[in-house]
Amino acid sequence: MSVKHGLLALLCEGPRYGYELKSAFEARTGTTWPLNVGQVYTTLARLERDGLVARDGEDPEGHALYRVTATGTREVEDWWSQAVEREAPPRDELAIKLALAVGLPGVDARDVLQRQRTATVRALQTHTRKKKALPAGDTAASLVLDALVFAAEAEVRWLDHCEARLSRARNGAR
Amino acid sequence: MTTPVLELRGAARVHGSGTTAVHALRGVDLQVAAGELVAVMGPSGSGKSTLLAIAGGLDTATSGEVLVEGVPLSGLDGSGLAQLRRRAVGYVFQELNLLPALTAVENVALPLELDGTRARDARTAALRVLDELGMSGLAGRFPDDLSGGEQQRVAIARALVGERRLVLADEPTGALDSVTGEGVLELLRGRCDAGAACVLVTHEARLAGWADRVVFLRDGLVVDEARAEVLA
Numbered sequence: 001m002s003v004k005h006g007l008l009a010l011l012c013e014g015p016r017y018g019y020e021l022k023s024a025f026e027a028r029t030g031t032t033w034p035l036n037v038g039q040v041y042t043t044l045a046r047l048e049r050d051g052l053v054a055r056d057g058e059d060p061e062g063h064a065l066y067r068v069t070a071t072g073t074r075e076v077e078d079w080w081s082q083a084v085e086r087e088a089p090p091r092d093e094l095a096i097k098l099a100l101a102v103g104l105p106g107v108d109a110r111d112v113l114q115r116q117r118t119a120t121v122r123a124l125q126t127h128t129r130k131k132k133a134l135p136a137g138d139t140a141a142s143l144v145l146d147a148l149v150f151a152a153e154a155e156v157r158w159l160d161h162c163e164a165r166l167s168r169a170r171n172g173a174r
Numbered sequence: 175m176t177t178p179v180l181e182l183r184g185a186a187r188v189h190g191s192g193t194t195a196v197h198a199l200r201g202v203d204l205q206v207a208a209g210e211l212v213a214v215m216g217p218s219g220s221g222k223s224t225l226l227a228i229a230g231g232l233d234t235a236t237s238g239e240v241l242v243e244g245v246p247l248s249g250l251d252g253s254g255l256a257q258l259r260r261r262a263v264g265y266v267f268q269e270l271n272l273l274p275a276l277t278a279v280e281n282v283a284l285p286l287e288l289d290g291t292r293a294r295d296a297r298t299a300a301l302r303v304l305d306e307l308g309m310s311g312l313a314g315r316f317p318d319d320l321s322g323g324e325q326q327r328v329a330i331a332r333a334l335v336g337e338r339r340l341v342l343a344d345e346p347t348g349a350l351d352s353v354t355g356e357g358v359l360e361l362l363r364g365r366c367d368a369g370a371a372c373v374l375v376t377h378e379a380r381l382a383g384w385a386d387r388v389v390f391l392r393d394g395l396v397v398d399e400a401r402a403e404v405l406a
């Protein structure tokens with residue numbers, strides 16, 4: 001998750017204090033990826049060092065107001081124009097586990113599959129309940145939860161596919 | 175403890191006998207309470223439609239017992255079963271089963287009319303459900319003049335019309351796009367939250383995510399169950 005680009009994108013709407021950025025980020029994306037304040041300030045410090053944001057005064061308590069620089073604006077435009085890279089699929093461990101389960105005596109790959117399916121469906125139930133609990137019209141937060149829902153569904157479909165493959169192999173067909 | 179709306183006790187269904195016998199269902203225990211949405215998932219041929227047909231009294235268990243609101247279906251005669259299906263149980267068939275000679279709204283109103291509701295009241299109730307499914311503009315069309323997804327929504331409306339206490343739906347969203355399919359699930363969920371019991375057969379995990387419990391079938395047996403966690 002690119003906190004850096006998320007914060008930059010928010011600053012493109014206008015200057016903000018660090019604590020405002022934190023709450024704006026969470027308000028937009030829901031509570032799925034909470035940010036801690038420390039993370040916000042370290043990221044801002046790095047962005048400032050790289051010339052992507054600059055300080056623009058401070059409030060009476062001494063919190064710095066940040067604005068995006070021209071370089072920062074260009075960086076965000078690049079971010080919008082590029083696809084997100086998906087190099088390391090997070091289910092690698094699962095794929096490896098299943099590949100091993102298929103070959104090993106004494107391990108029932110169908111049980112391994114089913115345990116995973118149950119766990120993933122349970123996660124789906126949780127995402128769906130959270131979605132149902134959102135206030136009506138909170139499209140942004142519901143889109144974030146949909147991302148988790150569709151990813152989990154894809155995993156279940158893949159598990160179903162693996163199981164169908166396994167039963168064919170058992171029945172001697174190709 | 176209150177009586178479950180649906181209860182299966184060791185329900186089994188064998189087709190044929192001897193060496194050619196097919197064990198479609200091998201002894202399933204299942205309870206669905208009022209307010210509960212239960213999804214059934216499993217590979218093709220695992221017995222999902224058989225389970226549902228037995229629960230709705232469309233097929234008979236070869237052993238075991240099926241109870242709807244505490245009443246064993248084995249004790250009902252043909253007309254008792256027919257009345258149960260018109261009044262208490264709504265059924266969405268995998269292959270829809272719409273009557274081609276009736277318009278959408280007539281198809282939806284039919285179970286109420288057969289049960290003695292006045293034609294005008296049945297029509298009003300039918301139009302209301304069609305409207306909830308975004309179909310009010312197409313109520314006067316015949317099934318053959320509707321798209322697959324639209325026909326599917328008519329079939330769903332027919333199962334929901336009236337105050338059905340048990341809704342059994344076999345792959346009700348197969349022909350629907352993801353947003354419309356989600357709308358159907360929201361509607362089913364709403365019925366359950368209002369006190370109905372619902373069993374949904376689906377191969378789409380995204381839709382099963384709306385259920386309180388997801389039951390997994392394999393070769394005619396329940397092999398696992400996922401229960402939704404209660405959110406804080």
Ligand SMILES: Nc1ncnc2c1ncn2[C@@H]1O[C@H](COP(=O)(O)OP(=O)(O)OP(=O)(O)O)[C@@H](O)[C@H]1O
Pocket residue numbers: 189190196197198216217218219220221222223224225268
């Ligand atoms: N009338 C019948 N005679 C013989 N076997 C039958 C009959 N009806 C169903 N079966 C068998 O019973 C098993 C369960 O069928 P069922 O229709 O319940 O599966 P399903 O889980 O609904 O599958 P799908 O996902 O393809 O709809 C299958 O092996 C099927 O071939």
Ligand SMILES: [Mg+2]
Pocket residue numbers: 222223224268344
């Ligand atoms: Mg079926």
